Amino acid sequence: MSSFNPLSLRKYFIMGSQNVKGNPVAVLEQAIQAGITIFQFREKGPGSLSGDSKIKLGKELRAVCSVHQIPFIVNDDVELVDKLDADGIHVGQDDQSVKELREMFPNKIIGLSVSNQDELNNSALEYVDYIGAGPVFLTTTKVDAKSSVGLDWIRFLRAEFPEFPIVGIGGINTTNASSVLKAGANGVSFISAVTRAEDIKEAVSKL
Numbered sequence: 001m002s003s004f005n006p007l008s009l010r011k012y013f014i015m016g017s018q019n020v021k022g023n024p025v026a027v028l029e030q031a032i033q034a035g036i037t038i039f040q041f042r043e044k045g046p047g048s049l050s051g052d053s054k055i056k057l058g059k060e061l062r063a064v065c066s067v068h069q070i071p072f073i074v075n076d077d078v079e080l081v082d083k084l085d086a087d088g089i090h091v092g093q094d095d096q097s098v099k100e101l102r103e104m105f106p107n108k109i110i111g112l113s114v115s116n117q118d119e120l121n122n123s124a125l126e127y128v129d130y131i132g133a134g135p136v137f138l139t140t141t142k143v144d145a146k147s148s149v150g151l152d153w154i155r156f157l158r159a160e161f162p163e164f165p166i167v168g169i170g171g172i173n174t175t176n177a178s179s180v181l182k183a184g185a186n187g188v189s190f191i192s193a194v195t196r197a198e199d200i201k202e203a204v205s206k207l
C-alpha cells in the first residue's frame, strides 16, 4: 500500500480542460492557493484533449502540483501514471482492476468509485487507498453519471467501514459540502463548484 494520508482527501479538486473556459493551469494555481488538498487530472468527455495535447497539459498541471506538494492523481488512464510521474490513479468499476493496478503500482495512491451495494460487493478494497462515493447529489458535469445516491450512501459506508478513507463526489458545492462531511466522509471532491465559481478563493474556503 502507499503511505496515503486520508487528510489529503479533505478538499479534492478534479478538473480537465473541458471543465474550464480559460487556462486550466491558472485555475489549478488559484485552487491550490485557496487550499485544495489533492488534485485529479480528469481529461474526459465532450471537448477534452487527447494524445500529445493531453500529455502536454498533464505535465503542466503535474508540475504545478509538484511545486506546491499537492498529490497529483490521474483519472482512468493507466499509461499516464508513469508518463506524468503521478502520485496515483483513480478508477471506476469499469476501468482496469484495482488488483492489477496494485501489482503495477505498489506504492501509488489508488482510488476506486463505489456507488452502490452491488459495486461494493465487487470491490477488492484491500488494494485500494480510498473510495470515491457518489454521485451524492445531482450532477450535470459527468454526462454518464449514475443517479444520485444521497447522504445515506456515505452514512452506510462509514458505518460499514469506520476507518476506511471515503471522499464524496457529485453535485457537491459550498452549500451542501458540510452535510457530506457530517455524514462521515473524510472529504469532498468537486469539479464545477470551483471551475464555475466566480471567486475560486471564496469557493474553496467555503468547501
Ligand SMILES: Cc1ncc(COP(=O)(O)OP(=O)(O)O)c(N)n1
Residues within 6 Å of the ligand: 012, 014, 040, 042, 044, 075, 076, 090, 091, 092, 093, 095, 111, 112, 113, 131, 132, 133, 142, 167, 169, 189
Ligand atoms: C474521487 C472520485 N470519485 C469518483 C470518480 C468517478 O470515477 P468513474 O466512476 O470511473 O467515472 P469517471 O470519472 O472516470 O468518468 C472520480 N473520478 N473521482
Ligand SMILES: Cc1ncsc1CCOP(=O)(O)O
Residues within 6 Å of the ligand: 134, 135, 138, 139, 140, 141, 142, 145, 169, 170, 171, 172, 189, 190, 191, 192, 193
Ligand atoms: C466525475 C464524477 N463522478 C461522479 S459524479 C462526477 C462529476 C462531479 O462533478 P461536479 O462536482 O461538478 O458535480
Ligand SMILES: [Mg+2]
Residues within 6 Å of the ligand: 075, 076, 090, 091, 092, 095
Ligand atoms: Mg473512470
